[in-house]
Amino acid sequence: MSNKLLKVNIHKELNEFDLDVDFELKNGCLGILGPSGCGKSMTLKSIAGIVDPDNGIVSLTTGEKTVYFDSDKKINLKPQKRNVGYLFQNYALFPNMTVEENVGIGLPNNDENVVSEMIRRFHLEGLEKRYPRQLSGGQQQRVALARIMAYGPDVILLDEPFSAMDTVLKEQLRRELANFLNKFSGFSVLVTHDRDEAFQFCDELIILDKGKIIAKGKTVDLFENPGKVEVARLTGCKNISKIEIIDDYHVKSLDWDVTFEVSEKVSPNIAYIGIRAHDIYPGQKDDVNALDASNSSKLEMPFEWQITLTNGLLWKLDKQMREHEFEIPKYLKVDPKNILLLEE
Amino acid sequence: MSNKLLKVNIHKELNEFDLDVDFELKNGCLGILGPSGCGKSMTLKSIAGIVDPDNGIVSLTTGEKTVYFDSDKKINLKPQKRNVGYLFQNYALFPNMTVEENVGIGLPNNDENVVSEMIRRFHLEGLEKRYPRQLSGGQQQRVALARIMAYGPDVILLDEPFSAMDTVLKEQLRRELANFLNKFSGFSVLVTHDRDEAFQFCDELIILDKGKIIAKGKTVDLFENPGKVEVARLTGCKNISKIEIIDDYHVKSLDWDVTFEVSEKVSPNIAYIGIRAHDIYPGQKDDVNALDASNSSKLEMPFEWQITLTNGLLWKLDKQMREHEFEIPKYLKVDPKNILLLEE
Amino acid sequence: MDDWSPILISMKTASLSILITFFVGLIVAWGIIKIKNDSIKIVLDGIFTLPIVLPPTVVGFFLLYIFGVRGPIGKFFIDFFAFKIAFSWPATVVAAVVMSFPLMYRSARGAFEQVDSNLLDAGRTLGMSEWKIFWKVLFANALPGIISGGILAYARGLGEFGATAMLAGNIAGQTRTLPMAVYSEVAAGNMGTAFDYVIVIVFISFIAI
């Protein structure tokens, strides 16, 4: 394991912006989180060789080093030679081939043993002779994975694997895929706009916005200390406000018109604060960072209350399904250590 | 308010199945929840008059009664005469018209006062001269709502308003739309495959599967007592198992190989049980309905743990974002009253 | 090139025929889209498409049957207006319209069908009249496809040869359009004059495009 490395450092001019992505992955799953059209898919396609970057390097080391792409040395391996598996958003199963044929198509001599092993491993028994259009969304995804695994790739690239799916199906398939990736010994790169998916699948994370990496690190670190406004927003922080610095440990929120005490010294480049909707608690009038909650409006969800204060702050509170009554407390409070200090 | 009534009772032969929908709505928002392709959109289109049912009745009473459609009396009002607003999934803004023109197009003499009032009410100031392609998804939705409200409809039909949206945007727009619908005094019908949306927006709910209503009632009632397997699944119940009845108060789960005590007498037509993933708690070996949790696998999400037992049962537990350690208890338990008894 | 009449005749024929083809093509395409019965739709579509599938001389032959002295329409015109259509200038227009119509019709239909049908339904639920929906929504959003169809139809009308030869003949100064003139000059061995006419046709086509 120790010698493995996936190295990507690419630059490509796109219509709306330039794409610059640079990372090294030693093992496991890397996530690329960003809004639609930030260049996520283009990055995956550059690794697979479907798209050529303008310049840079893509290389893979597993035992020996294989250079996929190197603009200086004029190396550009064909996708066929890269040994990379690509899970497309719509799975890209060949509609004119049966499940069996789809799974076997990448094998040099259509090895039946491998095909039947993959059929078994991905629970596709009995579906061998069906065509993709006769399968459910979940079965299609399993066929696509079986097809990739039959080919035995070193790297698996996953392009928004759940974005076009019913909610009911999504959660189950996420667990299936997470289990599968845990067992996979190669590299994987997952592209998504969904913070839950990024959190669930990826040990490391890159946050991409308009083609540029705005943050990069361990997934849990980025979720806990986003550091930048856009990162906080993408990792699901619902309350973000511009601030005015009052002193080293106090800031005034301009959007909510409240002054907060914070636990870290505020450096001058901090321009925003963020408060996660789950990090607000009932409190008393004289608590530190108390918030007046009178006249708040509440919205019931199956497993949470969403309470919007008159100044716009959102508070989320877990509830049980059978609870339908909830008295909003008069005051709420925010622990100073739960206030995220954010740069522009 | 007391005299208002939206009455729908339609039958239409479709390719794969027949659609039969029948409901009466006295006020507020009705939700139609079902998987893709169950006939949800067809129902909305029949109310709007875009699609003609084979037979049945659609009528609206607000003060006086207007019959939209009656196959016996050969009445079939044109969509233009029905005074119904339709929010399309892709919003269907006219790409060749500015925001202003889109909002004003339904007004008989393009009344500028109404247009500017709607622009203000939906926070579209400054965007009047833009074209739809120059707007964000959230702005497009607001323009579509402004266009509908300018026309002053009696009924608003919403066709999966959030299905093609980024997660970050979705939650904020849901709150916006929920606030808007709360203030709207007419009827609304929302079609969705997402249980959270159904729960959040709708006082009453219809569950549709393959063109047939399989359950109908108050939203909270349906979520608490789904009664049928398909309803439990659509309202988000993650653990469903076929059972064998042992005695009046005991059933054996065939999928998880555990015997459960239940709180209600089991009638012979009960063939399944359901346990919501949130309704499982840590317990002791000798508790009622104790579950052996050894060798379970856990998956961390930003705000919950997902624990899968070796027999396949899923347990969800709320957590704080900063928690990353969690010791799975040796035993779990399920309160007998939290076991849903389900018919086929 | 001594004889300018083919240029004049061709310009007149192409202009009048595109005017007819354009509007009739639009309206027929709109009408066909609104038909809900699939089999009627397919049959009508087949009939309107026929002139590009059949050889031009066959189309010309059928036109001669209909518009000829003994044909139903030809006879009507002779009886009531004492006007013989076949082998007169209007015949070149008839041939050009019939041969260019399918291109206009199919392009317009394709362009209409690419307009999101939700837009039309949105217009209906907003109380817009069908006429207003047609012009402000359907036509406005299908414009690029309609224009390219119009250009194709214009080029076809300008270059029509087979059906025109059959129905209108090749009478110098009356029905000899540019493509006819090219043929006649080559047949007479005057490659130079033919080349001049070719230049003119190519020039007009390029202006149109």
Add this chain to the structure above:
Amino acid sequence: MDDWSPILISMKTASLSILITFFVGLIVAWGIIKIKNDSIKIVLDGIFTLPIVLPPTVVGFFLLYIFGVRGPIGKFFIDFFAFKIAFSWPATVVAAVVMSFPLMYRSARGAFEQVDSNLLDAGRTLGMSEWKIFWKVLFANALPGIISGGILAYARGLGEFGATAMLAGNIAGQTRTLPMAVYSEVAAGNMGTAFDYVIVIVFISFIAI
């Protein structure tokens, strides 16, 4: 109908020309799609589409220039094979191929472009050769569109009149195809014989469709 030769000539011409058009059209369409430079793509597309935009007699005129006795290709054939292409049977094939090619090319290209490009990329990442991807993925999934393009091209080849008249002439028993024969019989006033030929053409077209 005493003379069966137009039927035989037309069948031979249409069959050989569709064979050439079909495969060349497919390969050119595939080649054009793979070109990444947009301006080269547009120029080549324009050239390959030209024969349906230009009038058939103009195309015939250019063909005569190229394949005529003094034209570059015509001269080559005369010098090396002592064979005169213009006004011989092969000229009918050349005219039919040139006139039907754009239909095949455009249909194939359209059908190829409708195949989800992810399928091709999936094939590549699975190690399939470009040739295997072309036949097993692209061709197999574009088949309906390709076949309908082939039928259109066949019908066009069968019905070709203007360019054939220019390049191959109207020599009975040699280059007189069915559409030529219809024209000649009508011109000679034999509506009955012309009608027989029309029936044959319509019959062959319908079999093809």
